[in-house]
Amino acid sequence: MAAIEIRDLTLAYGDLKVLDRLNLDVREGEFVVLLGPSGCGKSTLLDCIAGLADVTEGQVHIGGRNVTWEEPSARGIGMVFQSYALYPQMTVRGNMAFGLRNAGMAKSEIAERIDRAAMTLQIEPLLDRKPAALSGGQRQRVAIGRALVRDVDVFLFDEPLSNLDAKLRAELRVEIKRLHERLGNTMIYVTHDQIEALTLADRIALLRGGIVQQYADPRTIYMKPANLFVAGFIGSPAMSMLEVVTAGGGTLRLGETVIDMEGYDGSVPAEAGRRLILGVRPEHVAIGPETGSDRSARVDLDEPMGSDSLLWLTLEGQTLSARADPDHGLTEGDQVSVRLDPARASLFDAETEIRL
Amino acid sequence: MSDSARSAAADPSGPVPTGPRPRRRVSRGNVMLYGTLIVIAVYYLLPLYVMVVTSLKGMPEIRVGNIFAPPVEVTFEPWVKAWGEACTGLNCDGLSRGFWNSVSILVPSVVLSIAVSSISGYALTAWRFRGSETFFTILIFGAFIPYQVMLYPLVILLRELGLYGSLWGLVLVHTIFGMPILTLLFRNYFATVPKELIKAARVDGAEFWTIFLKILAPMSLPIFVVAVILQVTGIWNDFLFGVVFTRPETYPMTVQLNNIVNSVQGVKEYNVNMAATILTGLVPLTVYFVSGKLFVRGIAAGAVKG
Numbered sequence A: 001m002a003a004i005e006i007r008d009l010t011l012a013y014g015d016l017k018v019l020d021r022l023n024l025d026v027r028e029g030e031f032v033v034l035l036g037p038s039g040c041g042k043s044t045l046l047d048c049i050a051g052l053a054d055v056t057e058g059q060v061h062i063g064g065r066n067v068t069w070e071e072p073s074a075r076g077i078g079m080v081f082q083s084y085a086l087y088p089q090m091t092v093r094g095n096m097a098f099g100l101r102n103a104g105m106a107k108s109e110i111a112e113r114i115d116r117a118a119m120t121l122q123i124e125p126l127l128d129r130k131p132a133a134l135s136g137g138q139r140q141r142v143a144i145g146r147a148l149v150r151d152v153d154v155f156l157f158d159e160p161l162s163n164l165d166a167k168l169r170a171e172l173r174v175e176i177k178r179l180h181e182r183l184g185n186t187m188i189y190v191t192h193d194q195i196e197a198l199t200l201a202d203r204i205a206l207l208r209g210g211i212v213q214q215y216a217d218p219r220t221i222y223m224k225p226a227n228l229f230v231a232g233f234i235g236s237p238a239m240s241m242l243e244v245v246t247a248g249g250g251t252l253r254l255g256e257t258v259i260d261m262e263g264y265d266g267s268v269p270a271e272a273g274r275r276l277i278l279g280v281r282p283e284h285v286a287i288g289p290e291t292g293s294d295r296s297a298r299v300d301l302d303e304p305m306g307s308d309s310l311l312w313l314t315l316e317g318q319t320l321s322a323r324a325d326p327d328h329g330l331t332e333g334d335q336v337s338v339r340l341d342p343a344r345a346s347l348f349d350a351e352t353e354i355r356l
Numbered sequence B: 001m002s003d004s005a006r007s008a009a010a011d012p013s014g015p016v017p018t019g020p021r022p023r024r025r026v027s028r029g030n031v032m033l034y035g036t037l038i039v040i041a042v043y044y045l046l047p048l049y050v051m052v053v054t055s056l057k058g059m060p061e062i063r064v065g066n067i068f069a070p071p072v073e074v075t076f077e078p079w080v081k082a083w084g085e086a087c088t089g090l091n092c093d094g095l096s097r098g099f100w101n102s103v104s105i106l107v108p109s110v111v112l113s114i115a116v117s118s119i120s121g122y123a124l125t126a127w128r129f130r131g132s133e134t135f136f137t138i139l140i141f142g143a144f145i146p147y148q149v150m151l152y153p154l155v156i157l158l159r160e161l162g163l164y165g166s167l168w169g170l171v172l173v174h175t176i177f178g179m180p181i182l183t184l185l186f187r188n189y190f191a192t193v194p195k196e197l198i199k200a201a202r203v204d205g206a207e208f209w210t211i212f213l214k215i216l217a218p219m220s221l222p223i224f225v226v227a228v229i230l231q232v233t234g235i236w237n238d239f240l241f242g243v244v245f246t247r248p249e250t251y252p253m254t255v256q257l258n259n260i261v262n263s264v265q266g267v268k269e270y271n272v273n274m275a276a277t278i279l280t281g282l283v284p285l286t287v288y289f290v291s292g293k294l295f296v297r298g299i300a301a302g303a304v305k306g
């Protein structure tokens, strides 16, 4: 078990700074997910922690030791890749033994560890097969096994489930979570699937352009996004963004409508006339007469999604989406009263895009 | 595809055809195609036929003048002579000396050039170092410089190294001249290997040589086969370097063949010349026949994903 500290890490290819003075602390035994759009530097950051990329500036500490310039194999890490990266000419057993043999471990010890890992991951019948004779899910199990036998303090996953179909992905996701609970290792997990991030993580680090936008537990990231980018990235269907103006006394004006922000956990600017953005998640918009609201919106579109229905509304000329019961009985063009929950909304400065 | 087969494939509800697909064997296109192929095949095979036939005749029969006629009296005398008795300059021990010279040039040259080039290709793909692109560009550029330009400087270089005239000098030359194209070949092939595989190996504690020998080389057998074939045929058929960089007693087979065929003394022994030529071509020929399929597969694998 080991904590990881990343200090002012910069990695540049020529003039392009892929990581820019990045700081990140991972506690011992913590499960941290690196999340962000494609090309934001997630894999690069993971490679820096693993020692597979030469950092331009800054330091990486694992277990209190500065490992910035150490070889990957000396860092006490195991890594699992999106493309499995199994050695094609070796059997499953050979794949798992490779790292141990390189470390000069005794044959009996190697066999014992492989058996133990194979039992954990239920790949015993596959041990003498070549990777080509395995399914995607089995291959990724073997890849996890290869990291497991090395008995490392830190597991690094780079989108391990992205090549699998939805059902297998859900299955292995649960398995990885169980593995973490049992082993208690520190794990860093890269994904751009927010469901994976929200279900697995103790904390999520959301990256954009090599900079950490927010580093917090999934609930906080979801409910209190630090800025507009995080708010837009997390949540599907996405948060609605409404342009509003402060009206003084803790109230906002949306066109002609006045919204009382009583109960909002941040601060609402006291001065009137300041432009803000009000973010509301679809499930925090209530509709129908029982809301007792006198604001009414027009129904534009109904998207049934099985368990519930996504209603696209127009309120004061702005688009708003609401999660509703699929039996709402509304059709396009109907007027319906809406109520926004101020306690669970987010207010952003229109200029800085930061949450207030 | 015939019309009926196409319409059946397009209409899944139609009757499912069973048994082998019917073909029209004798169509105008096929006649043209096979006709052309046969003509071309005959055109290329005819000289070989003449060579074989001539090499099996005695000189009196050759003097009759019909080069296409099969031998009336088959004799292996010319082959024996070409291999062990034909004279070049002062030596009268035939091509056998050249054969063994060629073998002792070929084996180390092939091994060395492939070892050096595969390692260069590996270093260039997996361990990009500062200036590796420049290095590669220069190397590739080397492939386009005519050999003749470098001949004289190389002679001087080898003389200074004390290798001029020795087999090892020639081995060195073959290794150097094999590098550009072979390095390109290996680099392109290794570039198709996922980067993550090498990353995984590094995490597993493998260093430079372990990754090459245990991971990369075993999964790249086709390209090694291609390289072996290219080098064996190329080096065996080499004449220019052989004649420039060796002495008469170390002449490779090709040079010796030339000396036998072009010798000005005495009568031209066409049958011996033909036998000698076939003997010299036997090695590359065998290589092609044995490994033709592997060769094509390896070339395709290297080219498509390059």
Ligand SMILES: Nc1ncnc2c1ncn2[C@@H]1O[C@H](COP(=O)(O)OP(=O)(O)OP(=O)(O)O)[C@@H](O)[C@H]1O
Pocket: A013, A016, A018, A036, A037, A038, A039, A040, A041, A042, A043, A044, A045, A192
């Ligand atoms: N060798 C390289 N030379 C130049 N730029 C590179 C190199 N490797 C990566 N990059 C750039 O670094 C940025 C970050 O790449 P990285 O692979 O870390 O992204 P990522 O967040 O993992 O994306 P994805 O979700 O698509 O895997 C990208 O813009 C990429 O183009």
Ligand SMILES: [Mg+2]
Pocket: A042, A043, A044, A158
């Ligand atoms: Mg990535």
